[in-house]
Amino acid sequence: MSKNLKQTLANFNELVMFKHSIFSLPFIFIAMIVASNGWFGFKLLLLGLLAALSARNFAMGVNRYLDRDIDALNPRTKNRPSVDGRVSEKEMIIFIFLNAFIFVSTAWMINKLAFWLSFPILLILGGYTLFKRFSALAHFVLGISLGLAPIAGVVAVKGAIPLWSIFLALGVTFWVAGFDLLYSLQDIEFDKAHNLYSIPSRLGVKKTLLLAKISHIFTIFFWALFVKEASLGIFGWIGVAVSALMLGYEHYLIHKDFKKIDKAFFTVNGYLGFIFFVLIIFDEVLK
Helix, strand or coil: CCHHHHHHHHHHHHHHCHHHHHHCHHHHHHHHHHHHCCCCCHHHHHHHHHHHHHHHHHHHHHHHHHCHHHHCCCCCCCCCHHHHCCCCHHHHHHHHHHHHHHHHHHHHHHCHHHHHHHHHHHHHHHHHHHHCCCCCCHHHHHHHHHHHHHHHHHHHHHCCCCHHHHHHHHHHHHHHHHHHHHHHHHHHHHHHHCCCCCHHHHHCHHHHHHHHHHHHHHHHHHHHHHHHHCCCCHHHHHHHHHHHHHHHHHHHHHHHCHHHHHHHHHHHHHHHHHHHHHHHHHHHHCC
16 A cells, blocks of 8 residues: 555545444444344445445535534644645545445445435435534434434335334434533533534533433433333343443543543443444344
């Protein structure tokens, strides 16, 4: 691999943060495992991975492209590749359209319902960045964006949307919205200064912490409904209990020290999805 190609790949990796795919991927495959009552096949595994990664790349590409003016002003984001010129505007546009094409093409290869749903999904994924410029509800739009992951997973397997997958998706929606509320506390002063519509800048720290707690209570409630509606066993319920404990620990970290936001955001939430995923596998295997 040439040095230039290696550097380009590193720049795009930093642009979209590939490692953060850990938030949505487990829940796509949880839905696929439950929908198929176990293993869903290598074809759907590969198509599911491709759809998930291209959808996330599209969303992150749109976000970085549209937010480059704001990111240039924020000390926390001013060194992103989209701001400092390491990835040009033209390259970002090509990246966005390429990933949109891959996502739609992959959906077409899965089934007809997945194909037709791919267009509104892209609209929602791309809309988050614009939404935060006029509404503080953008945190929940982000939640919906990732909440679509399990819906996409079950559609890939069943070509339908059962009730349990909606409960799983709602849990993901409130989970993501809750931790995005906590993460956005880092930018509260910047958002106030630049009149951006984040909940922390509009309601303050205490109310944001309260809303994040309420969101995560809804998360556990909907995941419990998912386990019940999907007729899962003991490991499914253990997954809900462990998720509740981990979200409680996340809030403990934030209340103790705002400097631990990164640890709460990346480490705790990353492990949460993975542990839930593994427990659902155990549940299906040991039925």
